[in-house]
Amino acid sequence: MLYEIIDTGGSRSFPASHPFLDKAEGSGDVVVIIGENAARSLQSLARPEMKTAVLIELGTQCLGVHTGERRGLEGSNVLGFARFRLGAADPTPLVEIVRQPNTAEAAIAGAREIFEAAGLQVAVCGDFDGRILDRLVRPYFNAALRRLDEGLATADDLDTTLRLGLGYPEGPLSLLERTGLDHHSEVTQALFEALGDPAYAPARRARVARIRSKA
């Protein structure tokens, strides 16, 4: 399936060259809008309904912010997407595709096809704050930081236990240290505000890192 990319600059999903960018054409059945100003490009897109799918890169916001919502009946050929990425680390192979209740199945199939053709892996989810992974990992990261403060174990023992006991490639504390505690603080703060669940409230160490990054 042919697709074109409209790059509005500063994409977190595709910050560097990638086969997905290389395979794009000048025009196609699918339009992919990436970057920080994707919303503006979506609004100025001529006849988007004629495309199989229009994909817009999301940050922490929901797709409904761009499309509008209507009594749980919303859905069209416009999908949201983001590659999962922790802080300063490279984006992972995972692309979360966001759909709405009445999103066209052909649009989802088209989106899946073009990402998978570029070697990426796709997980489709509903239009929820935090999508799949941020919703799952942020409470886990906050709990690890909090339990370190409370002396459950040393940072090394916490990380070793989760690596050896569960087969995780890296313990949570080492992972956060490597990718940026301040970024975790920013993402989990946004989710805390959206969901109101204390599990998402940034842990003390994350808040400290955030304050220091701003100083």
Add this chain to the structure above:
Amino acid sequence: MAEIKTVGVAGSGTMGAGIAIVAARAGFRTIVFDTRAEALERARKQTEGFFAKSVERGKLTVSQVGGIMAGLSGTTDIAALSACDIVIEAVFEDLGVKHALCAELDKVCPPHTMFASNTSTLSITEIAAGSGRDDRFVGMHFCLPAQLMKLVEMSPGLKTSEDTFRSAWGLCEAMGQIPVKTKDNPGFILNYFLIPFNNDAIRLVEAGVAAPAEIDRAVKAGLGYPMGPLELLDLIGLDTHLLVAEALYAATHEPRNAVPALVKRMIAAGQLGRKTGQGFYAYRGNAMFGG
């Protein structure tokens, strides 16, 4: 620091049998106690099968296995554990059951014998309180399957002596395991983090955020975990997850440890996971459907 030559294991279920393999393989004389002769027999057969595989894979020789098995015995007589320098209990996760066992052990074991618990959710201090020797009591939580997993969570209770903790730590290392020290907190490290993570994944399914296969794919591709949480829950069994999570919730009252309602509905419908052929996925033989 007390020298450990003989290791006792109380309970010959999956965990007990695995711990006995670890101790015997490291050259310790190992005595396994269970009240049920048939459980001992089953564990013996599993152990022989495990070591036969070790020989097949070239990890041990037939003669080494012969030596290991000669040092490993089973008994239905708790008094046989009087010969042990340490007894590691791996019986049912119930404080009353563990207290009753420890009280019996305290009667038959000499004063120098240390007791250890393989509990994954109960408090070491609370179990130790019913042992008659809370200063010589320590938490040693092995991971499943113990004979393959190196990690052991070591927890001192409030009254555990430093000498006891050091001896048990030394034993762990001598058995070729990797000990980590954790406070005597509900769930220690592993279950404290795993149970709420798995509950959160179930809540995503419950709320319609994504289908199980999408969630598992996201976790594996995005975080590099070897298994997705819903595949793992199907493997563990939802009934087992319910037991552990309810114990953890009762001890912590943390909302993320509370079992989502979907779990109880699935259990009521007989959808326990792999063992019933249906959980978050459907199974036929070794094939998984819905992934």
